[in-house]
Amino acid sequence: MSDSFTSPNSKGGHPRPPFPFPFFRVIRCLQGYFALMNLSKFGEKFTQKAGITQLMDDLGSAMAGGDMLMLGGGNPAHIPEVQQLFRERMEAILAEPHGFEAMIGNYDGSRGNEAFIEALAELLRNEFGWNITPKNIALTNGAQSGLFYLFNLFAGDMPDGSKKKILFPLTPEYIGYADAGLSEDFFTARRPSIELIGDRLFKYHVNFQELEVGDDIGAICVSRPTNPTGNVLSDEEILHLNAIAEEKGIPFIIDGAYGTPFPNIIYTDAQPIWSSNTVLTMSLSKFGLPNLRTGIVIAREEIASAIGDINGVMNLAPGGLGAKLAMEMVRNGEIMRISREIIQPFYQRKAFQTLELFEQELANVPCKIHKPEGALFLWLWFKDLPITATELYERLKERNTLIVPGSYFFPGLEHEEWPHKHECIRVTYAQDDAVVAEGVKVICEEVRRLYR
Numbered sequence: 025m026s027d028s029f030t031s032p033n034s035k036g037g038h039p040r041p042p043f044p045f046p047f048f049r050v051i052r053c054l055q056g057y058f059a060l061m062n063l064s065k066f067g068e069k070f071t072q073k074a075g076i077t078q079l080m081d082d083l084g085s086a087m088a089g090g091d092m093l094m095l096g097g098g099n100p101a102h103i104p105e106v107q108q109l110f111r112e113r114m115e116a117i118l119a120e121p122h123g124f125e126a127m128i129g130n131y132d133g134s135r136g137n138e139a140f141i142e143a144l145a146e147l148l149r150n151e152f153g154w155n156i157t158p159k160n161i162a163l164t165n166g167a168q169s170g171l172f173y174l175f176n177l178f179a180g181d182m183p184d185g186s187k188k189k190i191l192f193p194l195t196p197e198y199i200g201y202a203d204a205g206l207s208e209d210f211f212t213a214r215r216p217s218i219e220l221i222g223d224r225l226f227k228y229h230v231n232f233q234e235l236e237v238g239d240d241i242g243a244i245c246v247s248r249p250t251n252p253t254g255n256v257l258s259d260e261e262i263l264h265l266n267a268i269a270e271e272k273g274i275p276f277i278i279d280g281a282y283g284t285p286f287p288n289i290i291y292t293d294a295q296p297i298w299s300s301n302t303v304l305t306m307s308l309s310k311f312g313l314p315n316l317r318t319g320i321v322i323a324r325e326e327i328a329s330a331i332g333d334i335n336g337v338m339n340l341a342p343g344g345l346g347a348k349l350a351m352e353m354v355r356n357g358e359i360m361r362i363s364r365e366i367i368q369p370f371y372q373r374k375a376f377q378t379l380e381l382f383e384q385e386l387a388n389v390p391c392k393i394h395k396p397e398g399a400l401f402l403w404l405w406f407k408d409l410p411i412t413a414t415e416l417y418e419r420l421k422e423r424n425t426l427i428v429p430g431s432y433f434f435p436g437l438e439h440e441e442w443p444h445k446h447e448c449i450r451v452t453y454a455q456d457d458a459v460v461a462e463g464v465k466v467i468c469e470e471v472r473r474l475y476r
């Protein structure tokens with residue numbers, strides 16, 4: 025539509041005013057507005073509503089609303105003893121001469137706070153005998169951004185023209201991976217095998233029989249403990265996956281956001297495992313500092329160095345407040361004790377208490393629950409659920425109860441039809457006991473009604 029649009033006037037040929045004038049004006053204004061948002065492929069990819077962004081938005085608005093039963097998000101609990109320890113650390117830093125000024129006024133290097141990195145390398149050497157120096161460690165603004173860097177270091181468009189993918193050998197997996205690739209078709213995944221345990225529990229295992237790793241795989245990744253299921257892959261599974269990765273000459277990424285050595289939210293006997301072929305990512309978030317955005321990458325020197333390079337471009341340096349606050353605890357090993365004696369028992373008690381509530385409330389419902397082995401979640405599988413888990417989520421939201429529908433947690437399996445994807449939900453037990461109990465009651469009422 026041209027700007028000089030007119031139509032001949034039958035009387036005397038004078039131009040008529042543009043018609044319908046205000047309508048086209050509005051359209052042109054809108055066109056002008058959207059022209060400003062003429063997005064690149066990158067822009068389009070990262071502004072389409074990713075699952076993780078939707079979830080964070082939902083959580084944010086539910087938090088703002090105030091009366092939601094928040095069994096949806098991944099926010100860790102405010103554990104009073106841990107918060108008190110951080111408060112004391114902060115007060116000690118503030119009392120040091122120039123402590124406050126140095127904390128807020130200096131950039132760290134691109135790999136993060138050097139003193140923290142040195143202390144952590146020593147802790148890992150002493151505790152686990154890992155062959156680690158500070159050159160094997162880089163900090164990031166949260167593990168989330170570290171994983172984003174790692175995925176895009178090893179997969180996507182390769183210099184020789186080939187394409188590589190990140191493989192999740194077992195899904196369900198963490199929702200936050202799903203959109204973290206710079207190109208399309210970035211992830212691939214495998215279904216697990218399912219072990220039924222007694223009447224009520226089940227457990228996912230890596231299905232090694234179906235696990236072929238082709239030349240199009242750039243790295244293998246698992247979260248351990250797994251968000252959303254609370255699964256902890258066994259030492260054998262981890263060693264087997266590492267052996268496969270090593271044979272293919274690709275890294276094996278273990279996302280230890282809930283794992284050892286901290287915050288150690290693990291209820292089984294899993295050993296911490298690292299080798300020069302493993303990339304271990306950790307985080308201070310579930311240790312109690314999610315808002316300080318501190319992620320840790322432990323890897324071969326050249327990988328840690330690459331993370332520092334990307335940090336430099338993306339952030340100059342990662343924020344250092346988390347490292348500063350946790351430094352003493354890493355230096356004196358207290359971080360391990362706090363994890364073992366406060367954080368782990370805190371969540372373990374809540375996990376089994378919530379499990380018991382579900383068992384009582386769902387006596388006659390064909391629901392199975394993933395064996396709680398760690399993290400902050402219970403994963404419920406409603407076999408032959410009459411509606412999808414997403415519809416269940418909507419119904420529960422109407423009743424002021426927030427969970428996360430399971431279908432989000434299958435990155436790399438998006439195009440695969442599998443009813444299981446729509447039969448599961450994730451329930452967080454990190455909130456206050458009363459909130460969790462109330463939420464469980466609502467979920468069970470709704471589910472019982474559905475099966476009736």
Ligand SMILES: Cc1ncc(COP(=O)(O)O)c(C=O)c1O
Nearest residue numbers: 098166167168247251281307309
């Ligand atoms: C499995 C997993 N990995 C990584 C992250 C990201 O953690 P961070 O807060 O350090 O970015 C999360 C956050 O919930 C997670 O659940």
